Every structure is written in structure tokens, then in C-alpha cells.
Amino acid sequence: MDLEALRLSALLASVTTLACLALGLPLAWWLVERRTRWRAVIEALVGLPMVLPPTVLGFYLLVSFGPRGALGRVWMTLFDRPLAFSFSGLWLASVITTLPFAVQPFVAAFAAVDRRLIEAAWCLGASRWRAFWQVALPLAAPGVMGGAVLAFAHTLGEFGVVLMVGGNIAGRTRTLSIALFDAVEQLDDAAANQTALFLLCVAFAVLVTTARLRPREVR
Amino acid sequence: MLGVLLLAGMALGVAPPDHPPPLNVAAASSLKPALDALVTAYASHSDTVPVMVTYGATGALTSQAQNGAPFDLLFAADLDFPRRLEKAGKTQGAPTVYALGVLVLWVPNESKVDLTKGVRALLDPSVHAVAIGKPSTSPYGQAAKEAIKAAGLDDALKDRLVLGASVSQAARFAQSGNAQAAFLPLSLVRHEPLASKGRFEPLAGAAALSHAAVILTKAPAAKAFLDFVLSAEGRAVLASHGFQPPAE
Numbered sequence: 329m330d331l332e333a334l335r336l337s338a339l340l341a342s343v344t345t346l347a348c349l350a351l352g353l354p355l356a357w358w359l360v361e362r363r364t365r366w367r368a369v370i371e372a373l374v375g376l377p378m379v380l381p382p383t384v385l386g387f388y389l390l391v392s393f394g395p396r397g398a399l400g401r402v403w404m405t406l407f408d409r410p411l412a413f414s415f416s417g418l419w420l421a422s423v424i425t426t427l428p429f430a431v432q433p434f435v436a437a438f439a440a441v442d443r444r445l446i447e448a449a450w451c452l453g454a455s456r457w458r459a460f461w462q463v464a465l466p467l468a469a470p471g472v473m474g475g476a477v478l479a480f481a482h483t484l485g486e487f488g489v490v491l492m493v494g495g496n497i498a499g500r501t502r503t504l505s506i507a508l509f510d511a512v513e514q515l516d517d518a519a520a521n522q523t524a525l526f527l528l529c530v531a532f533a534v535l536v537t538t539a540r541l542r543p544r545e546v547r
Numbered sequence: 548m549l550g551v552l553l554l555a556g557m558a559l560g561v562a563p564p565d566h567p568p569p570l571n572v573a574a575a576s577s578l579k580p581a582l583d584a585l586v587t588a589y590a591s592h593s594d595t596v597p598v599m600v601t602y603g604a605t606g607a608l609t610s611q612a613q614n615g616a617p618f619d620l621l622f623a624a625d626l627d628f629p630r631r632l633e634k635a636g637k638t639q640g641a642p643t644v645y646a647l648g649v650l651v652l653w654v655p656n657e658s659k660v661d662l663t664k665g666v667r668a669l670l671d672p673s674v675h676a677v678a679i680g681k682p683s684t685s686p687y688g689q690a691a692k693e694a695i696k697a698a699g700l701d702d703a704l705k706d707r708l709v710l711g712a713s714v715s716q717a718a719r720f721a722q723s724g725n726a727q728a729a730f731l732p733l734s735l736v737r738h739e740p741l742a743s744k745g746r747f748e749p750l751a752g753a754a755a756l757s758h759a760a761v762i763l764t765k766a767p768a769a770k771a772f773l774d775f776v777l778s779a780e781g782r783a784v785l786a787s788h789g790f791q792p793p794a795e
Contacts, residue, residue: 394724395657410675412725413709495709495720496681509712513607514683 382488437471606684
């Protein structure tokens, strides 16, 4: 198996999971707490990458990463190098495609928390911040873990968007799924078998883990 | 809803009677503008069957053909992959060289790079990414890799090379401006959308790529279409799209 690709995929999946936690937890809490009329729109926006073909996303990202795209221009001014074909660009693309896979379990986990407990915390003088960290989050922990594990696994398996914006650079954008695609195209069945079997085992382990983490009421 | 699906299924399942099956052609992505024109020209002749073309990297199409993809005819961008199919016993007869392709170095209009310096032009600091086809499956990508090696710049450019799944994805990377230079076939850069977006220079000293075709099935239309491509009319279309005639 391509160890360079394995290292890259593991790194990408880790930083993407961290970003999904940092962005997804406040977002999910907000979606559960604030019932504004924008809720449906925001939920739809976050969920879009789940239903869109990766090619749609890949195309938009490729165009917006370029010198004629807003994102590409801002990045170039800030860092003096292009966003496309870089690990940072791949990370950004991964966070966008993976966020819904984390946010949906987060929302389900927060929604399952007994609201009376949160309100009790407020009545006892806890700030919103403290009620979130010390009451809501611990109670939702299994669901949050499940979302994080799913985000990790989804990034590991992401293919379409990476193929379209990555540029297949060893150590920078050649992830495991791309290495597998290369092996298949080159009729290298031995390498393809190893990588495919590895990804299959990871996916299976992930599903077993998420099933175990799911709260009993929902099971 | 179910009814609509059933109707659609029936429409797909029932082939119109007394129509010959279409010819399935696999072709290198560098051929797209030229072969599209050839298929249109072929369709204007009487007694021809419709030609359906699948474009992709030569190596990828070869793998697919080897694994039983239903192609009747393969137009490759090199001679090695068709020979591989011949050795594997998947062809009807030997490969025929139908054209020679030219590799060029392409930069977008706004680039300040001096193309007359050849491959060395890519050392310019404004060039962050150079798009090429993936060398393992794209003959033009392989040729680009060899040109870079011949210029002694493998190490200098190693971190700047961006690989497209086929050479047309490399073209896409360049056309969107994400790559600041690309090694592309002349047959692609002479046509829109690339033609108006950049300039190019053929690589001095690089040999032209022999493009060969092989027939993969006994479909009579395969031979007929290949003969058309090799005819004076076919060669004129290829020449107008930047291909050179094969050496006699």
C-alpha cells in the first residue's frame, strides 16, 4: 500500500474532523436552540454536499480556487501562493463536503438532550456557555463522538472532489482513495486489493463504533 | 412515479427495429475536437452506423478494454498501449498508426513567462503548478515527463507538477487558471476554450507521439470507420486539428 497516501489520508481526516467539531458543534447547538425561520435554509445549505454529486462541488471549488475566483484571489493576496493543489485547499474542500456528515448526528444528539436539564442549569445561574459545556455536551457526548467518527471515515473515503481539485500530488494531495484509483487504472491489482481491503476494514470498524455509540432510545 | 419509471425502462429496453447497433469507440482525450469532427463528417456519408465515443486517458481506456469494456475500436495517443492489447490477444489484427501528435507547452495569456526558453521557462517563480497528464496512463503526460527529464529539471519541478487523470483534465487545470502552465497536445490548445485563453510553443527536440488505433471486435463498422479516418478525407480533418500524417 502507498504509505505516503496513508499518512496523508490520516492527516487530512484528522484535521478535517477537528474542523468539523469546531464548526459543527456550535452550528448544531444553534440549530437546535434557536428556532428561527432561517433554520431550514441553514440546514439545507449545510446538508447540500450530502446530496450533491461531488462533481458539482468539485467544479465550483476548482473555479473559485482559481485566479478568477474570489477565494483564490483572497488566498493569493494573504499567502502569496495558490490555493488549488495544496493541502490547505484539499482541507477546505474536505471540510465543506464532510460537515453535513458531522452536523446531522450532532443535531440529533443535542435534540435528544432533555431540555429541562438545560433550563435547570440556567435557573441555577449557569451561563449559556457553561450550560452548553457542562450539561448539554456531556449528555450529547456519544452522538458527538459518533458524528466525529463518521466525519473521519467520510474524509478517508472522499474521492470525487479530491480527484477534481487535488491534482494527484504525492504527499500533498494523493489520498488513499486516489492511490486506489491509480492502481486500478494501471491494472495493479495487488496494490488495489491492499488499499481497498484496508478502507473496507476501516469503514466496517467505523460503523460498528457508531452503532455502539448510538444512544439507547434511538437504537 | 412508478409508472413513469416503468415507461422509461421500457423505452430504454426496446431497441428500434432494423437499426444496426452503433459503433462504440474509445478515444484518447487529446482527440476530442478532431474525432468529434470526424464523427460528424462520417455521419454525412450514407450507409454508416452512428458512432458513440468514450473519451479518456489512453491507459485508462486500455485497462477498461482489457477488462471487457464493450469497445469496438480504440484510438490511442501512443503505440505502446495498443500493442499491449494486441499482446493480450484482445485485438483483431495489429495496431495502425493514424496520426502523429505534437506536445506543446502552454501558458495563459496573463503569464509573463518567456516560452522561447522551453522547459526552463517553468523555473519562473510565478509558476506554482504545472499541469500534465498522469504519466502512467496519459501518453502526453509521459512525454511531458520525459521532456522535463531531458531538460534536467526533474528535481526542480518535482513539487510543481500537478497530474490530471487524463490530459484533458490537465487542460482543465490550466484553463481555469489553477495551473500557471501545462504540457498539452497541440490538438487541444488550437481549439476553444484554450485557444483564446493562452499561448503555446512546441517543445524543441521532442519527438512527435505515434497515435495508433486497434480494432477490438469483429463489428464490421469498426473497420469501416477506421478506413474512413485513414482516408484522404479523414486525414484532412486530422491535419486541420493539429495532427501530422503518419510516416509512410
